[in-house]
Every structure is written in C-alpha cells, then in structure tokens.
Amino acid sequence: MNELKELLQEVEVLEIKGTADIVIDQVCFDSRKAEKGTLFVAVRGTATDGHHFIAGAVSKGASVVVCEEFPETLKENVTYILVKDSAVALGILASAFYNHPSGKLKLVGITGTNGKTTVGTLLYKLFEELGYKAGLISTVENYIHTSVVPSTHTTPDPVTLNALLAEMVEAGCDYCFMEVSSHAVAQHRIEGLKFSGGVFTNLTHDHLDFHKTFRAYLEAKKAFFDKLDRNAFALVNSDDKNGSVMIQNTTAYKKSYALKSMADFKAKVVENELSGLLLDIGGQEVWFKLVGSFNAYNLLAVFATAMLLEQDRGRVLTILSRLNGAEGRFDYVTSSNGVIGIVDYAHTPDAVQNVLSTIRDIRKGTEQVITIIGCGGDRDKAKRPVMAQVACDWSDKVIITSDNPRSEDPEDIIRDMEAGITPDNKRKALTITNRLEAIKTACHLAKPGDIILLAGKGHEKYQEIQGVKHPFDDKKILIEQLYHVS
Ligand SMILES: CC(=O)N[C@H]1[C@@H](OP(=O)(O)OP(=O)(O)OC[C@H]2O[C@@H](n3ccc(=O)[nH]c3=O)[C@H](O)[C@@H]2O)O[C@H](CO)[C@@H](O)[C@@H]1O[C@H](C)C(=O)N[C@@H](C)C(=O)N[C@H](CCC(=O)O)C(=O)O
Numbered sequence: 001m002n003e004l005k006e007l008l009q010e011v012e013v014l015e016i017k018g019t020a021d022i023v024i025d026q027v028c029f030d031s032r033k034a035e036k037g038t039l040f041v042a043v044r045g046t047a048t049d050g051h052h053f054i055a056g057a058v059s060k061g062a063s064v065v066v067c068e069e070f071p072e073t074l075k076e077n078v079t080y081i082l083v084k085d086s087a088v089a090l091g092i093l094a095s096a097f098y099n100h101p102s103g104k105l106k107l108v109g110i111t112g113t114n115g116k117t118t119v120g121t122l123l124y125k126l127f128e129e130l131g132y133k134a135g136l137i138s139t140v141e142n143y144i145h146t147s148v149v150p151s152t153h154t155t156p157d158p159v160t161l162n163a164l165l166a167e168m169v170e171a172g173c174d175y176c177f178m179e180v181s182s183h184a185v186a187q188h189r190i191e192g193l194k195f196s197g198g199v200f201t202n203l204t205h206d207h208l209d210f211h212k213t214f215r216a217y218l219e220a221k222k223a224f225f226d227k228l229d230r231n232a233f234a235l236v237n238s239d240d241k242n243g244s245v246m247i248q249n250t251t252a253y254k255k256s257y258a259l260k261s262m263a264d265f266k267a268k269v270v271e272n273e274l275s276g277l278l279l280d281i282g283g284q285e286v287w288f289k290l291v292g293s294f295n296a297y298n299l300l301a302v303f304a305t306a307m308l309l310e311q312d313r314g315r316v317l318t319i320l321s322r323l324n325g326a327e328g329r330f331d332y333v334t335s336s337n338g339v340i341g342i343v344d345y346a347h348t349p350d351a352v353q354n355v356l357s358t359i360r361d362i363r364k365g366t367e368q369v370i371t372i373i374g375c376g377g378d379r380d381k382a383k384r385p386v387m388a389q390v391a392c393d394w395s396d397k398v399i400i401t402s403d404n405p406r407s408e409d410p411e412d413i414i415r416d417m418e419a420g421i422t423p424d425n426k427r428k429a430l431t432i433t434n435r436l437e438a439i440k441t442a443c444h445l446a447k448p449g450d451i452i453l454l455a456g457k458g459h460e461k462y463q464e465i466q467g468v469k470h471p472f473d474d475k476k477i478l479i480e481q482l483y484h485v486s
C-alpha cells in the first residue's frame, strides 16, 4: 500500500499540513537513508531525536514527514503529519506499507529473558520438518523458508521486520516464529503486527540499563501479551512466578506449561546427561538432544506451541527428538585427552547459574569446572557483580575476561565484576583481560575429564571494542586450543 491517504487511515493523525493525495516509495526513520518519495518518521530515540533530522531528510527528497512536533519552517510540496507517538505511527505505517504481512501467515512471538532464540529456532526447524514453509526472526539469524538473512538485532526495527515478513509471505511461508525483545516492545517495533500466539519463557535479571527497574522490564514483556487479540493464544511458563502476571490483562486464550506446578502442558525430567535429556511428556518418555533441565522448559514450550497450532503429537515428538538447538547454546566438544569444552550464550545471572548447575548434574565425579566469563560494555552494569559471583559459586576456577567491551574500558567492566566476588570465592578467580589468552590458559589448566565453560558469546563471531567488531569465535578458538594442548 503506497497511497498516503490510505496509509493514514490506520494512524491517529492529530493535524496534517499539505496534501494526503500522494504516493510514497518508502517508509524510513533514518534521515541518512531518505531519498525521493520517502515518508520520514521522526522518532525520539535513546541517543538523539529524529526531529533534529527532519530538514536533512527533506533535503534528501522526503516528501512526507511524520512527527510529534512540527518544525519551525515548513517546506512547500512536503506534507507534515502530526501524531502523538511517532514510534507507534512508524510500526503501523510500516505494517500498512507492506500490506499487513503479519496477518497473512501465522505469526508467533516468543518473549522472556532467556530461551527465546532456542524456542524460536526449534519451532522454525520443527515446522520446516513438518512440511511447512516457515520463517524465523532471531538473534542468531533470520530465515525466509530456506534462505538465510543475517540478523542485527533480536527483534529488528519495524521497517526491516515488516519487509522480512512480506518476503516470507511472498515465499509462501505459512508460519513465522519471532523473538520479541523487551526493547522491541518498549520502542514499539512490533506495533501493528497481528500475532497468532505469544510464548513467555521466564523473567530474570537483564537489560536494567535500558528499563531502569525490574518492574518496567516486566511491564514491557507484559505489554506484548496485553495486546494479543482474543483469537491468539498466550502460552506461559507457570513455574516462573511472573508467568501469571504476564497474562493478567490479556484477551488471548491462556495456556500454561510447567515442570513443577499445575499446567495445561506438563513434563518431567527423567534423565539429564551430556548426551541429552529424557523427558516424560504427558506420560510418554522421549529422548531429546538438548542438554540441561532449562532446556526441558524450552522443549516443552515448543511442544505446547505445536499442539496449540494443531499439529500431530506423535510427529511433533519424533521430529523434536532429532533436532539440535540453536548455534552456540550448550555447544560442546571433547578433546582427545577427555577435556570437555562448552560454548554457551549465558549472559545473565540466571543463565550462568542454569548452565553451571547442569554441568554439575552431568559431571561424573570430581572433575574441575573452569568458567571463562565477561560482561558486555554499554549494557546492564548491575548484572556484572552478580554474574561473577554466580560463576564463582558454581565453578572450581573462574577466569574473568572481556566480552564486547564496546565503548567502555575493559578493565572497568572487570572491576565491576570483581566487586561482586565474596572474599571466600576470591581464591577461585583470576583475571585475564584478553579473551584469547583466557581461553588458552583454561585449556592449559584443564586436566583430563575437566570441563571448561566459555560463557557469554555463544554464536557471536566478533569481539566489539570501541565500535570495531574484531573477528573472534569462541568455539573455533576452543577447538584449536583443546587440540593443540592434547
Ligand atoms: C538502545 C536501542 O535499543 N537502540 C535502538 C534504537 O536506536 P536509538 O533509539 O538509540 O536511536 P538514536 O540513535 O537515538 O536516534 C533517534 C532517531 O534519530 C534517527 N536519526 C539519527 C541520526 C541521523 O543522522 N538521522 C536520523 O534520522 C534514528 O534513525 C532514530 O530513528 O532504535 C534503532 C532502530 O530500531 C536500533 O537500531 C537501536 O539499536 C541499537 C543499535 C542496539 O544496540 N540495540 C540493542 C540494545 C537492542 O535493541 N537489543 C535488543 C535485545 C537484545 C537481546 O537481549 O537479545 C534487540 O532486540 O536486539
């Protein structure tokens, strides 16, 4: 849809200056990308305000400007549209411009602190194997049926998002599984989308730099469920104390899954080994390739979603039992002398504890657990001391190192982490700022049978320092070092 008059029927317009009788060629929110025929939406951001760039967008050819406040000088032949909230308008306009692609397939959103990528990726793989064409929007990569589209965000901006969905519709996709980050909800990236269902994994500590309080973080996740319509399902983990809070005000039909409490979909962990998980799902025992009881929640969420999407139970379990998880999640290698190296994307206190408790559960005897861990720069500072302390509590040795320091001094981040380590844990911790050196040291320290956990970077293939992404691949380095020393 590219006629301004029609696009505007969906937006709450406060005032319009200029004609609505024009056709636009693209919707954009970054003046640097504006060109002839652009509808530019001025969004107030976290670093700057899009309203400062209205003149720049117009000089590059934008013919329509959507804003929350009119600029002082208005150009002739440009239409200015006043709205209450530009970010909301952007979502709605992007969806309308791409002809509402979310309504033309079954879109399922997954939210929660941890597990979104795992659940989304498993659902995508499952539905492809069930014979459907499916799409995936995730932290690691996006898929339009079988074509990969690189991912830059967990949930992309509304224009990229709707363009991706439109390509999925064009490719004949029946389903799309997408991660819904709390940033995306708060910044209205998902405004205007029609969801067939929403899944909640869990809520623990993350992103307090952005949301400021845990309550605001929770409210952002909850807002996703508040907006689901009555034909959609809202599936929540009822073992998480915020599971019921998420669906307090939703009009969607409510369903739950759990390992411990009462729920519509129940499972029990029978065995938890390095080779996989044996789960009892509704009285039926099935082996899965994923490791760790936290993955029992992810698998159950996937199973329950497939049931709510009316798939055949037997086929779903058979396929699911064959699937691997997402790249960089509990990804392990064993060296020839028996050292086990695990790469995992654990970057929150809860995830670090879950992964390390899984390692404790699966280790056979008194092998040492050596954890390598850092915390991201320009992100939640409050989680740094907690992650370091959790790592020490659950490991025999911890090497504190760097993980995307971004614009911060890596030593400052490390100091924030060290501040959380209690005196009795101090003897376990050592600091090696350079991540490569940290991995090499761990591999030298490890004896046959020991387990090395490389936490935080998972699938990432870079180390971001001062705006530059330097190639860095935990798994590749781990393999090189483990084979080098063995
Ligand atoms: C903090 C944050 O979320 N930032 C996102 C946000 O940008 P922003 O609000 O900071 O934008 P800004 O720089 O203040 O600019 C304001 C407006 O002016 C415009 N502008 C700016 C400069 C100019 O010359 N011309 C111009 O028009 C910008 O396009 C923008 O519309 O909106 C942008 C467009 O959607 C995002 O790309 C950007 O993501 C940044 C790069 C980012 O790192 N985000 C991370 C924190 C993030 O979103 N993470 C979540 C969760 C991750 C997870 O746990 O999985 C995710 O979904 O990925």
Ligand SMILES: Nc1ncnc2c1ncn2[C@@H]1O[C@H](COP(=O)(O)OP(=O)(O)OP(=O)(O)O)[C@@H](O)[C@H]1O
Pocket (backbone or CB within 6 Å): 112, 113, 114, 115, 116, 117, 118, 119, 139, 154, 179, 201, 202, 294, 295, 297, 298, 326, 328, 329, 330, 344, 345, 346, 347, 350, 351, 352, 354, 355, 458
């Ligand atoms: N259900 C779960 N409960 C707790 N921890 C989990 C769960 N699933 C995964 N984890 C841990 O969290 C890490 C990240 O998992 P995953 O990438 O699936 O989460 P995510 O929600 O997509 O994260 P992000 O917010 O970065 O997108 C995993 O490597 C693992 O350590």
Ligand SMILES: N[C@H](CCC[C@H](N)C(=O)O)C(=O)O
Pocket (backbone or CB within 6 Å): 139, 154, 347, 375, 376, 377, 379, 403, 404, 456, 457, 460
């Ligand atoms: N996608 C998440 C996790 C990144 C994990 C870690 N590697 C980091 O850079 O902090 C984020 O942006 O918060």
Ligand SMILES: [Mg+2]
Pocket (backbone or CB within 6 Å): 116, 117, 138, 139, 140, 154, 179
């Ligand atoms: Mg993710």
